Amino acid sequence: MIKGGFQGKILRVNLTSGKIIVEDLNEDWAKKFLGGRGYATKIIYEEVDPKIDPLSEKNKVIIATGPLGGTLAPSSGRTMVITKGPLTGTIACSNVGGYFGPALKHAGFDMVIIEGKAKEPVYLWIYKGEVELKCAKDIWGKASDEADKLLREKTHPKAETMEIGPAGEKQSLVANAMFNGHRAAGRTGVGAVLGSKNFKGIAVRGNLGVKVAEPEKFMAAVYKTREILSKDAFSGGGAAMLGSAMLVNVINGVGAFPTKNAQDAYFPEAEKISGETLRERNLIRNEGCAECPIGCGRVTEIKEGKYKGAHGGGPEYESIWSLGAMCGVSDLNAIVMANYLCDKYGMDTITAGSTVACGMELYEEGYIPKEDSPFPLIFGSGEALVEAIKLMGEQKGKLGKLLAQGSYRLGEYYGHPELSMSVKKQEFPAYDPRGVKGIGLEYATSNRGACHVRGYTIAPEVLSGAADRLKYEGKGELVKTFQDLTSALDSSGICLFTTFGMGGEDIALLLSTATGFKVDINEFMKIGERIWNLERLFNLKAGFTRKDDTLPMRILKEPIKTGPSKGEIEELDKMLDDYYKVRGWDKNGAPTNEKLKALGLLD
């Protein structure tokens, strides 16, 4: 009997039959995988053939919370979207902040499984334990923020919402699931899977509490962790002041800020797009997620120039980089505008910006013929950036349709896939592996294609300096530790940013007092390792092998041209064998039976 943290109920919605059933949470799975990413991956692993077309009716999407979601634990507003991702073909888990996850818990459910395909557009309304599939014909085609508004008008003014924008409806591989119109569960094209099912979104509202197993001990852990967060420089003030964009000057300052499609890793105009400049020119206020004392979100507006009057959420660091330096653009208002458009269409900003950057290089090299682009698609042009995002969002013309498939397929069409800065066809984020060695190993081995939030080694390699960013030794162990920690954290329901101050022990204490499970730091890390290995098993069955654990040729062969990391390349092979070894995997990157048995994944 689960004593707390979980509500114990899972909603299963079959869109083909219209049947909705409520299932009991499997206690054994909850102990082994927690909730969120871990538990939902177990469901996908058991129920979805890894070889299916991700956009076929056979795929499933799980909207999941963790056991700390909806409690008073700090930064516990996270929601996860788990499926087989169409951009990569891998297992996919996107993690988003806001208030949706707690609302789902307060309505009585830990997660929602969406399966099958509706004949016509539908949305789901969950209200205090009652659930209904409703017609979404008049919301279909609406931008994310309009859909959010309409969903609340149709249900409850204080409902929390998840929705797809036009990109998801058109099954763009760049598509997100959006929350409240401006928070994004991004990467891997999860929004396209929802679009393929004719599923526009969910509105949810509830008023139940979430019981915890040991209330006094849990509250003591809550006070302790909130105090820890208040004392850290980033979580205790820096994040609220500058948002994640405070990293622009830091990462450019070490020469690891991919510039012009990673032709370089130092952007001389970084100051113009920094967190400091954004605060001065665009910030209206900060925004936080449920129970978050950190408050890193930005609410901004454009106060002058061509896009004057536009307003919305963000941009955060990754978006400023992908739509900025990666495209050689230093016009901050154009970057902010492009970010707003990505949210409206419901597109992932990392993939969108990096795909435009790839398009810019293809165009400048003459691989994209001039007649294929309605405007000069050149590096440094804020106008070209904004127009390219519109083409992508609307899938207008040949180029618009190609941009909507991400950079790998765009480059492949024009004969140069090597110009896609991606791993497993997913674009890498805002840290150049040539200047930070461990993050390259992290991108190469990440279970959802290139990603920084599967194992954020930037913290020790750059921010604290605990690990030498230019050394290869010990990076296998470092990457494994961060990947395992993040897998467990994602499955608990709190935000990754808490780890700037809190350690695994603190999260384990919150978890054990909330659920009543025996979770200490060792068990917490073991749960994370178990989840990582299960994701790996799914990908191996989907056909991925060691050869897919790699990086773009540019990163492996072309030295950085300027800045503090000038001359560096990434020697991935120096780290990969070591990584497989510390993971207990064979030379081909498959977990050994011994490892699977130790993790309880094989009898």
Ligand code: SF4
């Ligand atoms: S740190 Fe930022 S993203 Fe994380 S929960 Fe708080 S406001 Fe949301």
